[in-house]
Amino acid sequence: MGAFAITARDADSRARAGVLSTLHGDVDTPAFVPLATKGFVRGVAPSEVAGLGYQMVLGNTFHLFLAPGHELIQRAGGLHGFSGWPGPIITDSGGFQIFSMGHGTVADEIKGRAPSGPERAGAVLAVEESGVRFRSYLDGAERELTPELSMAVQSALGSDIALVLDECTPFHISREQTARSSERTHRWLERCLAWHADHGRPSQLVYGIVQGGVHEDLRRQSAALVADSGSAGIAIGGSLGREKEQMHEIVGWATAELGDGHESKPRHLLGIGEIDDLIAGVELGIDTFDCAMPTRLGRHGVALVADPDARWRVNLHGARWGESREPVMGGCPCPTCAAGHTRAWLRHLLHQREPLAGRLLTLHNLAFVARVMGNLRAAIARGRLSQTAAALRAGAAP
Amino acid sequence: MGAFAITARDADSRARAGVLSTLHGDVDTPAFVPLATKGFVRGVAPSEVAGLGYQMVLGNTFHLFLAPGHELIQRAGGLHGFSGWPGPIITDSGGFQIFSMGHGTVADEIKGRAPSGPERAGAVLAVEESGVRFRSYLDGAERELTPELSMAVQSALGSDIALVLDECTPFHISREQTARSSERTHRWLERCLAWHADHGRPSQLVYGIVQGGVHEDLRRQSAALVADSGSAGIAIGGSLGREKEQMHEIVGWATAELGDGHESKPRHLLGIGEIDDLIAGVELGIDTFDCAMPTRLGRHGVALVADPDARWRVNLHGARWGESREPVMGGCPCPTCAAGHTRAWLRHLLHQREPLAGRLLTLHNLAFVARVMGNLRAAIARGRLSQTAAALRAGAAP
Numbered sequence: 184m185g186a187f188a189i190t191a192r193d194a195d196s197r198a199r200a201g202v203l204s205t206l207h208g209d210v211d212t213p214a215f216v217p218l219a220t221k222g223f224v225r226g227v228a229p230s231e232v233a234g235l236g237y238q239m240v241l242g243n244t245f246h247l248f249l250a251p252g253h254e255l256i257q258r259a260g261g262l263h264g265f266s267g268w269p270g271p272i273i274t275d276s277g278g279f280q281i282f283s284m285g286h287g288t289v290a291d292e293i294k295g296r297a298p299s300g301p302e303r304a305g306a307v308l309a310v311e312e313s314g315v316r317f318r319s320y321l322d323g324a325e326r327e328l329t330p331e332l333s334m335a336v337q338s339a340l341g342s343d344i345a346l347v348l349d350e351c352t353p354f355h356i357s358r359e360q361t362a363r364s365s366e367r368t369h370r371w372l373e374r375c376l377a378w379h380a381d382h383g384r385p386s387q388l389v390y391g392i393v394q395g396g397v398h399e400d401l402r403r404q405s406a407a408l409v410a411d412s413g414s415a416g417i418a419i420g421g422s423l424g425r426e427k428e429q430m431h432e433i434v435g436w437a438t439a440e441l442g443d444g445h446e447s448k449p450r451h452l453l454g455i456g457e458i459d460d461l462i463a464g465v466e467l468g469i470d471t472f473d474c475a476m477p478t479r480l481g482r483h484g485v486a487l488v489a490d491p492d493a494r495w496r497v498n499l500h501g502a503r504w505g506e507s508r509e510p511v512m513g514g515c516p517c518p519t520c521a522a523g524h525t526r527a528w529l530r531h532l533l534h535q536r537e538p539l540a541g542r543l544l545t546l547h548n549l550a551f552v553a554r555v556m557g558n559l560r561a562a563i564a565r566g567r568l569s570q571t572a573a574a575l576r577a578g579a580a581p
Numbered sequence: 582m583g584a585f586a587i588t589a590r591d592a593d594s595r596a597r598a599g600v601l602s603t604l605h606g607d608v609d610t611p612a613f614v615p616l617a618t619k620g621f622v623r624g625v626a627p628s629e630v631a632g633l634g635y636q637m638v639l640g641n642t643f644h645l646f647l648a649p650g651h652e653l654i655q656r657a658g659g660l661h662g663f664s665g666w667p668g669p670i671i672t673d674s675g676g677f678q679i680f681s682m683g684h685g686t687v688a689d690e691i692k693g694r695a696p697s698g699p700e701r702a703g704a705v706l707a708v709e710e711s712g713v714r715f716r717s718y719l720d721g722a723e724r725e726l727t728p729e730l731s732m733a734v735q736s737a738l739g740s741d742i743a744l745v746l747d748e749c750t751p752f753h754i755s756r757e758q759t760a761r762s763s764e765r766t767h768r769w770l771e772r773c774l775a776w777h778a779d780h781g782r783p784s785q786l787v788y789g790i791v792q793g794g795v796h797e798d799l800r801r802q803s804a805a806l807v808a809d810s811g812s813a814g815i816a817i818g819g820s821l822g823r824e825k826e827q828m829h830e831i832v833g834w835a836t837a838e839l840g841d842g843h844e845s846k847p848r849h850l851l852g853i854g855e856i857d858d859l860i861a862g863v864e865l866g867i868d869t870f871d872c873a874m875p876t877r878l879g880r881h882g883v884a885l886v887a888d889p890d891a892r893w894r895v896n897l898h899g900a901r902w903g904e905s906r907e908p909v910m911g912g913c914p915c916p917t918c919a920a921g922h923t924r925a926w927l928r929h930l931l932h933q934r935e936p937l938a939g940r941l942l943t944l945h946n947l948a949f950v951a952r953v954m955g956n957l958r959a960a961i962a963r964g965r966l967s968q969t970a971a972a973l974r975a976g977a978a979p
Contacts, residue, residue, distance in 0.1 A: 221929075221933050221935075222926070222929060223926075223929075223930055223933075223935060223937060225935060225936075225937065226935075226936060226937050226940075227937070228920060228922075228937065228941065229920075230920055250929075250932065250933070251903065251925075251929050251932075255903065255904060255925075258904060259904065259906065259923070259925060259926075264906075265923075265925065265926055265929075266926060267920065267921055267922055267923070267926060505649070505653065506653060506656060506657065508657065508662075522626060522627075522628055522665065523665055524626075524665055525657070525663075525665070527649075527653075527657060527663065528620070528621075528657075528663055528664060528665060531619075531620060531621075531648075531649050531663075532621060534648065534649075535619050535621075535648070537619075537621060537623060537624075538623075538624060538936030538939070538940070539621060539623065539624050539625070539626065539940070541936070542624075542936070542937070542940070543626070
């Protein structure tokens with residue numbers, strides 16, 4: 184197993200800075216982890232991701248299992264050899280994506296949005312104690328993902344951090360359903376850990392996943408149970424409520440439960456990455472985050488800027504940028520802004536549906552988030568997190 | 582006007598090496614000119630295009646006229662200011678694209694292929710002495726492009742080299758139709774030069790266009806007429822026959838006619854860029870070339886490699902590359918090959934419809950063509966063109 188060393192603690196919050204050591208290198212925390220869902224960060228080459236300051240990426244077990252397949256990836260030297268990313272890799276368990284097929288997207292559920300349409304329903308055929316049966320979106324074949332298979336696939340992928348299979352429940356289910364689902368998730372956790380103990384790579388870190396929905400007692404029980412398990416780290420998943428405030432409260436319940444005797448286990452918050460949520464998550468004691476936000480927004484023409492009133496966003500499709508000679512963000516050292524590309528030119532590319540626009544905005548957004556995390560890390564080390572967090576929340580440029 | 586200085590001549594062919602000087606810098610010739618059709622090279626940022634060794638790009642008057650409009654571009658500092666490309670820019674006249682709408686694509690016609698379908702027909706409403714009336718593919722509005730308007734648009738774009746408006750005729754028309762069309766093109770040439778003399782930027786070089794179809798006497802007459810005109814350079818356009826051999830013959834008629842007294846005018850071959858055609862074109866005395874080939878092939882998953890038997894191409898979609906750990910081309914110094922990206926990973930990206938694949942292959946293809954041209958330039962300077970051309974034709978890596 185790798186090691187997580189806490190190097191600094193904030194006096195006013197649960198925030199901590201540290202170094203997460205893996206077989207493929209260290210990750211300075213707190214850190215954001217860009218998505219390399221299908222074995223690549225969309226639009227950006229591995230060396231460029233590293234050049235932006237990122238040390239770890241997240242690959243998606245479900246998508247890679249379906250294509251090109253974990254056996255092929257294993258023969259190519261694992262996900263490191265196949266993708267050309269030399270540093271630490273975390274893989275999720277595949278559960279999130281499968282359950283997404285069943286009830287809109289789980290991202291919608293986590294954020295309390297309406298499901299994205301009936302055309303997505305029905306792909307989950309059954310959730311049983313053994314695992315989850317689903318229909319592949321690629322070939323229509325029936326498949327089953329079990330806790331053991333998820334671990335075996337992640338072992339073949341050779342990721343540095345594997346996540347256990349959990350049942351991802353929708354936002355609207357009852358407390359009792361949530362409790363039953365969490366219990367199943369805990370049984371699956373034990374099966375994952377047992378498989379890993381017998382067959383897994385010793386160098387691979389396995390993170391358990393805290394469930395429990397929006398219920399304080401269930402969240403705390405789940406956090407304590409995962410912390411007491413043999414997992415090397417702790418991920419917080421599942422439905423995090425309808426509002427940001429509720430999400431922060433739920434994450435706080437979990438990390439409060441991790442305070443005594445479990446400090447040395449690194450903590451990952453699944454699927455969260457808005458700028459204010461990153462700041463709040465760090466204050467709540469989260470060490471790593473993953474989210475589609477910076478890359479997805481970039482592909483869709485939205486750039487991150489130091490403007491909290493606009494949720495740190497500017498949409499470059501807008502007609503107001505048609506003649507703008509401004510860069511995406513003045514003074515920004517990212518490759519896109521440093522090259523002097525104007526908002527008008529980027530908007531033209533977006534209107535021409537040119538993927539270069541999405542790439543250049545993805546580079547900018549990833550650089551922006553990397554600087555936010557770098558600022559937070561440095562602030563924890565200097566004992567100035569509250570000031571830095573307040574400045575970022577007020578619109579200071581990272 | 583800029584100047585074209587010939588620095589070396591080949592003893593065995595019409596090939597020459599030179600330096601084409603423009604307001605925005607020099608171009609070492611013979612040179613390939615990548616397409617920045619709509620104000621960008623697809624998938625690749627301006628600084629990257631320059632980094633591959635390119636000194637000039639080609640912008641498309643027709644597309645830029647429709648969107649975002651030449652007035653907007655002019656207010657942004659011309660195409661240089663708008664696009665961020667600081668070096669020389671050549672713009673075509675817009676005629677090629679308009680005539681393409683009328684009879685399949687002109688590229689199809691030049692290469693003797695069947696028109697691409699009736700859905701494209703009818704957008705050219707009328708070709709008259711005044712100019713060509715067409716229906717915009719953007720908003721359905723009727724527009725007219727005249728020789729004078731083409732020059733005015735290109736003046737607003739601020740390109741270093743402007744091409745006159747010519748009538749692009751299909752492959753299959755009669756000799757008499759071709760003769761009439763060439764005569765109109767020559768009258769339009771005079772109108773373009775007159776407009777430029779009265780209103781154009783003195784720093785902008787205007788190239789006339791040689792027409793004449795597949796008929797030797799018409800081609801020779803057209804070449805002589807363009808050479809004798811006030812144009813600063815000579816472009817060879819129109820239908821170049823059905824086979825490569827015929828194309829080389831037709832280009833040869835034109836450049837043979839340019840030998841006496843017109844050597845100092847730079848010569849551009851429009852829309853030609855296959856590797857063997859570049860070699861043949863250089864031997865025939867062409868100085869610059871433009872073509873969609875390297876960028877279009879790259880976007881579609883085809884890489885250029887030193888394999889003449891396969892037309893210098895390898896299609897990375899193929900199942901045979903599913904587990905290939907080879908780079909696109911062994912020993913290739915391009916950014917894609919140097920990064921160690923494997924054919925298997927690139928194929929995976931292509932199958933996932935990830936634009937990064939097209940970008941990485943475009944970088945490789947442009948680098949490949951840049952090295953071919955660099956080899957040819959160096960060979961002319963060293964008096965070894967025939968050896969270098971033979972080696973490249975036999976599959977030597979550029």
